[in-house]
Amino acid sequence: MNKLSILCLIIVLSAANSSATQLTAKQWSIPTAGNAFPINDDSTEALPRHGGLRWQPAESEYAIYFHVDRAAKLQLAVRARVAGETAALKFTVEEAEFTAKIVNTQFEQIALGNFNAPTAGYVKVGVRGLGWRADNLVEIDQLVVSSETPELKLTCVASSEGNMFYWGRRGPSVHLTYQVPNDPSIQYAYTEITVPLGQDPIGSYFMANGFREGYFGIQVNSISERRVLFSVWSPFNSDNPQDIPQDQRVELLGKGTEVHAGEFGNEGSGGQSYLVYPWKAGRTYRFLTEVKPIDGNSTKYTSWFGDKATGEWRLIASFRRPMTHTHLQGFHSFLENFDPRFGAQERRVNYANIFVCDSDGKWHECLESRFSVDATGGGGYRLDFAGGAEGTSFFLRNCGFFDESTKAGTRFQRKPSGLKPDIDFTRLPRS
Secondary structure, eight states, X not given: OOOOOOSOEEEEOOOSXXXXXXXXXXXXXXXXXXXXXXXXXXXXXXXXXXXXXXXXXXXXXXXXXEEESSOEEEXXXXXXXXXXXXXXXXXXXXXXXXXXXXXXXXXXXEEEEEEEEOSSEEEEEEEEEOSOOTTOEEEEEEEEEEEOSTTOOEEOOOOOGGGHHHHHHHOXXXXXXXXXXXXXXXXXXXXXXXXXXXXXXXXXXXXEEEBTTEEEEEEEOSSSXXXXXXXXXXXXXXXXXXXXXXXXXXXXXEEOTTXXXXXXOSXXXXXXXXXXXXXXXXXXXXXXXXXXXXXXXXEEEEEEEEETTTTOOEEEEEEEEESOOOSOOSOEEEEXXXXXXXXXXXXXXXXXXXXXXXXXXXXXXXXXXXXXXXXXXXXXXXXXXXXXXXXXXEEEEEOSOOSOBOOTTOEEEOOOOOOOOOOOGGGSOOO
């Protein structure tokens, strides 16, 4: 989707001589539009979708991130301006602190000081105001990093090409595709997920049961609202639901109590359902999805959700997808952040007891998965993404600017749990 870009804009300064041992200074300009995040302010005013860091309230704090591939001596500067009277800013990098006075209404480069990055990894540069007037408006469009460390590579979101400032601030999405039996009649997918305590920031979508035509999982939509979300794409490719011909629209066949249902767009279009439900980190929830052909040219998709500890099963919804005749294909899970305000906060999810069931009622445990990452991670714009296996579980992890990356295509093996789902399909609530 986006052109491969793993380095920010590099301006190579001429060396004093051409000796192979002569250090060559390099300078990187890091746009705040794609690399800055709020620390204590959830508003979008200071970081518009295509603009740089621009704010008034003195109490608001932000952070700018970049990655270095080795220990390095760095010189830091910013390009900034002020609308109004002089403003003072405080910058923090680990234990180092720098102050800068902003006096000009036009952008000027202001030196901050030196910092030694002790190891490879992400560097966080915090910034906040120091007692400026409330009507002052300060703008930082670039953090400028210079270094003479040989062969240093610096990674950030370098440009807005492909809307990458937006996608870069959302962070990388990560996926696990499960190995299932080579059986054309796989009818059910079953997954249990647990989100560890503190790993559920706003904007998280912990997707449990993904299939070729849709997905099913849980979200954190706000401080006060969480959802169970189940969606099926239309066979007609459009981001606008109104463009879908009537005979290619996903039809709602039924839904559970208190479930909302309608159409969705922007990332393809189709039928969507959700239940507002106060799920909690630290608890284990179970997901069951049925994919079943119902006539010569349609397929019925039904999903159920429940808290494992209580043994409940709640019907979310059933949809009919036209021009489709299939059982379960492409069984997978994923983890994403859909709110760019929270792309600097880490999230993690554990997947356990992953099974599929064929049309004869035989269960098969899924013990192998293949890891993948979207273009934000695959293109090298962000490097904070990981997946793996721990005991009887798989896990996915993203955002937070942690110093770890898992190579796309890596395969994981988890240990069998031996806990085959005990489900009486005839007693499940149905539409």
